[in-house]
Amino acid sequence: MIRGPAADWRSPQSYAELLISDRRAFAWEWLRRNSRYRRQWEARAFAPSGFLADIGLLGWIDPALATPAARPIWSIERDPRVLRGRPAANDSPADDLFDVREVAAFVSVEIDASGNEHWLLSDGHWAVRLDLHDGTLLGGPVLVEHRITGLQSARPKLESLKQFVVLAEKGHLPGSMMPKERRAAQWIMELRVGDALLAGANQQAIARQLWGDAIAPSRWRVASASYRLRVQRLVKTAQRYLAEPLAGPWFD
Secondary structure, eight states: OOOSOSSOTTOGGGGGGGGGSOTHHHHHHHHTTOHHHHHHHHTGGGOOTTHHHHHTBSSOOOTTOOTTTOOOOBOTTTOTTOEEEEEOOSOSOGGGOBOGGGGGGGEEEEEOTTOOEEEEEESSSSEEEEEEOSSOSTTSOBOEEEEOOSSTTHHHHHHHHHHHHHHHHHSSOOGGGSOOOTTHHHHHHHHHHHHHHHTTOOHHHHHHHHHGGGSOSSOHHHHTHHHHHHHHHHHHHHHHHHHSTTOSSTTO
16 A cells, blocks of 8 residues: 655645645645545455545546646536536537547546546646536537536636636636635645654654744744644644545635
8 A cells, every 4th residue: 555645745846736736636635645545546446336436536546646647537526616518419610619639638538337428628737627418529529518507606617617618719728717726835734744744753843844943942842832833733734634635625
């Protein structure tokens, strides 16, 4: 089984890709550190029925793969940004049609037992998800009819639809539409602490690595009490996410 930290917690550069990644990348980063997921991956041929469905993955991803190499396909039950569509009568002008071959470099797909296609369009940093029912994107340009309902539930899907349209038109996403997660730095610090715990580091070692000379050379628990409280909070958060990797705000 894969053991220990997933990245070098002492090196901020090990987490640099997450600074320019969609928040769903953090869901994967915590999941691949989870001991149960690691065990089930190793024994995936014998994994309990429904295990992947329970966590919201549509296919196994090797936990050794970090962002952006890993491109997990999350279910519509887990991810509110997933678009739902189906092929419609193809009597529209060419610029209304979507040809998945034009974005082949970004494409991954899972096909379920009912033949429904679950498409991921991603460079590993940003991600657009489309569930296609009653047809296929394979074989040529398709007129995709999107189904978006509700008020609040429509908001994340509308954002994804904008990305989908621009990606289909341009063949790439412009920088203005790429993710800029304002809490990424804090979430990365929590991941670093999670890796530190997996590496067996204690709280003092973590504090000294994160804040350097700000930590008193002796009697740090008293002399650097505020940092001690900060590291305790980080440890508590990291322990929670290591145990419950999808408990964070990664899909909000």
